[in-house]
Amino acid sequence: MIEAVKGARDILPEEIGRWQFVEAGARATFELYGFHEIRTPIFESTELFLRGIGEGSDIVAKEMYTFADRKGRSLTLRPENTAPVARAYIEHGMRRRSEVERLYYIGPMFRYERPQKGRMRQFHQTGVEVFGSDHPAVDAETLEMLLAFLARLGLKELDLVLNSVGCPRCRSDYRAVLLRHLGPHEPVLCDDCHRRLQANPLRCFDCKVPADRETMAAAPAILDHLCAACREHFGRVRSYLDDFGISYRVDGRLMRGLDYYRRTAFEVLAPGLGAQNALLGGGRYDGLVEDLGGPPVPGFGFAVGLERLVMSLPGSAVLPDGAPDVVMVASGEAAIGRALSLARGLRRSGRRVVLDPLPGKSLKSQMRRANDLKARYALILGEREVAQGLLTLKRLADGIQVTIGEGDLETTLAGAARA
C-alpha cells in the first residue's frame, strides 16, 4: 500500500472544520488591521534561504528540502515564509507602493526533521509581515493583533514571552561579554554547549542540562548590554503593551533560531503541546530586506504553527458543520430521475442537498444514511410517490412527515423553517 510520506499527513473532512475555523479567524483578524494576503511559491531558489535565514542556523544547516531541477538549479521547499515574502516585497517594488506594507500568508512549510508531537515535515503556518517602520508601535500593535486573533479562537492560558536580542552592534558586544563569562566554565559545559559556543554562544541559554542552566543563570543578561537605542526601543514596546493591559513575561534567555532577528523577539507558549510547546514565534528583522538586496527597510512579523494551533483549540470552539438540509431518498430509476431535478431546484434556492443514486437500496438504509448525515429533512420518492406524482417530506428531528405535490415543496420547506 502506498502511504503518505513520513512527516506528511492528510487532513480529513472530520478535522477540516477546525482548520477552516482558524484560517477564517486569521483572515478576518489580520484584515481588520489592514493586512493583505500574499501567496508566494512553495519553492524558491536555495540562495534565498542561505542569505535570508543564515547559513549558521539549524534550518539551513540540516533541515532544508533542497533538490536540483532538470536544469540543475538548486531549489528548496520553503522552510519558513519571511524570506520569500521579503523577496516578493523587493521584487515587486512594494516600497514605492506604500511606505508601510502589511502582508499575511497561510500555507505549507517544509523542514526535514524527525516528526514528533506537534512537528511535521510538511506543516502549516499563518503569519504576518510589516515592512517599512521600525517604530515600537508596530511591534506593540502587531502583538496586540496576535493576541486578539488567539482570543477570538478561544485560546486561554497562553504565555507571551518577550525579549530584545539587540542590534548587530550591541549583540556582538554582548557576545564578547558572554564568552568572557563562559570561559572559566568551558571545561564543565556539556557537549552541546561546546558546539553552541562555537556556532552561537547565545544558544547556550536554551540548554536543559541542570549544571549548565546554573552557569547560564549567573551569566550577564543581554538586556543589560543593549545599546541606548535598542534599550529605548524595547522600553517603548513594553510601555505600549502595558498601556494595552497585555500581560507578558520578559525572559532575557529567549533567543530565536533564525539569524535575521533584531531587537524584539517573542514566543507564545501553550499548554498541552508536549515538548514542542511554542505555538508561534516572531520578532523584528530590520536588516533582512537589505541583506536580500533590497532597500534598507525595517520589518516585523510572526509565524503561527497551525498544527499546534488546531491542537490547542478548545473543544467549545464553534466549528462549521457540513450537514445537508435535505437528503433525497429515491427508490428505482424513475424516482432517481425526478429526485435529480428536484435536488437541482432546491440547490438553486440555496439549500444543501445530497443525492446518492442507489436504486437497489431499501428505504430503510437510505433513511439511515440521511440520519447519519445529520440532514434536517429526508425527501422521499418511493414507488407510491412516483405513481401519484407526489413526494413525501420527513423532518428527521421529530419524525413528522407530509405528502405534498411538487409545487408545494418550496413553501412547505420555507414554512417549516419558520415554525
Place this chain on the structure above:
RNA sequence: GUGAGUGUAGCUCAGGUGGUAGAGCCCCGGGUUGUGGCCCCGGUUGUCGUGGGUUCGAGUCCCAUCACUCACCCCA
C-alpha cells in the same frame, strides 16, 4: 542524526508457559413485504508490519528490516 516504546479486522484493542486468530465499534442485511435515531437477530472484513531463522508446528521465540509514536537536538 541519537534514544525509548509500539506494530493483530476500516477504528480501539484481547490473544500466560509456541498448536494454525477473537471482542467491541463501524459497515451490510433482516426483525417493520415503504421510512432514520433505541433495541434484537444474522453476516462480511485479516498477506497477525515485512523478510529470514529455530521448530513437526510461530501472532507467540531469535535476528534483521520498515513504519508509527514519544523524547533529545532544534523549532512553528
